[in-house]
Amino acid sequence: MLDPKFLEDISRRISTALAATPVADLEKNLRALLAAQLAKLDLVTREDFEVQKALLARAQERLKQLEAKLAELEAQRK
Structure with a gap:
């Protein structure tokens, strides 16, 4: 060895x-x-990329919630 x-x-x-x-x-x-x-x-750093990725995921989730709420309100109007 x-x-x-x-x-x-x-x-x-x-x-x-x-x-x-x-x-x-x-x-x-x-x-x-x-x-x-x-x-x-x-280029961006991996850390910046991950932060932006998380922000986008939260925004998409919030958009889904708002779309569901809007559909619910529209259904109540009819």
Whole structure:
């Protein structure tokens, strides 16, 4: 079996080696580019989406109640 400390050491060494190469700059630049492109899109967070989804469900339920009440009142008028 491999010692977890050995794997951590290898991972740390690889990270350190990559940080000293242009790969780190490339990764940083790609992340910045990706973030800039995503910012241009019309996206919402999952949390905002879920809030709006819940509000819509409540509005639809209230609409059903009001439609039923209206139908009841119209039936009483006749």
